[in-house]
Amino acid sequence: MSAVLKDAPRLVRMQDGDLSEVMAIERAIYTHPWTRGNFGDSLRAGYQCWAWRLGSELVGYFVLLVAAGEAHLLNLSVAAARQRAGHGSELLKEAMQLARSRGAQRIFLEVRPSNLAAKALYGRFGFREISVRPGYYPAHEGREDALVLTSAL
Numbered sequence: 561m562s563a564v565l566k567d568a569p570r571l572v573r574m575q576d577g578d579l580s581e582v583m584a585i586e587r588a589i590y591t592h593p594w595t596r597g598n599f600g601d602s603l604r605a606g607y608q609c610w611a612w613r614l615g616s617e618l619v620g621y622f623v624l625l626v627a628a629g630e631a632h633l634l635n636l637s638v639a640a641a642r643q644r645a646g647h648g649s650e651l652l653k654e655a656m657q658l659a660r661s662r663g664a665q666r667i668f669l670e671v672r673p674s675n676l677a678a679k680a681l682y683g684r685f686g687f688r689e690i691s692v693r694p695g696y697y698p699a700h701e702g703r704e705d706a707l708v709l710t711s712a713l
């Protein structure tokens with residue numbers, strides 16, 4: 561599925577103190593990043609916010625909402641310099657396992673049709689497209705649709 565990780569990061573709960581590092585990654589890898597407020601709100605709302613750390617280095621993170629037997633993956637990100645080394649796959653595995661352990665039977669997420677890397681990753685994990693949300697995302701010019709993907713857990 562992906563390169564075997566040479567280094568083994570640890571999954572640790574994201575905290576307010578992580579947000580400067582999170583935002584540095586976020587701004588570097590998204591054309592329309594989440595704001596610091598989006599992460600702060602997610603932390604305060606008790607969403608599953610997890611950081612993927614290799615020693616002191618923040619390699620990636622995810623934000624997951626689990627409720628009523630369903631999970632929504634709201635954010636999954638790997639630092640630019642660490643991409644394509646299996647971290648996204650490991651993080652997705654961790655997020656799906658966490659969702660399952662919290663009683664979710666299905667997981668949902670949105671992805672831009674133009675995000676080929678993410679679509680390839682999710683496809684490898686058995687996600688399939690179930691609907692389109694028209695004009696869901698801001699884009700350079702106007703808006704971009706979101707594909708809604710889902711997988712059983």
Ligand SMILES: CC(C)(COP(=O)(O)OP(=O)(O)OC[C@H]1O[C@@H](n2cnc3c(N)ncnc32)[C@H](O)[C@@H]1OP(=O)(O)O)[C@@H](O)C(=O)NCCC(=O)NCCS
Pocket residue numbers: 561562563589590636637638639642643644645646647648649650670671672675676677678680681682684
């Ligand atoms: C999507 C993302 C999380 C993938 O993380 P990653 O650590 O690079 O993923 P992996 O190394 O585990 O890759 C797993 C598979 O995904 C696919 N993939 C990953 N990056 C890809 C790319 N740039 N182009 C095409 N396929 C890609 C490949 O099938 C890959 O397997 P392979 O390397 O054996 O070919 C990462 O690219 C990222 O953070 N992107 C920016 C943020 C983002 O778009 N998040 C998802 C929002 S829905």
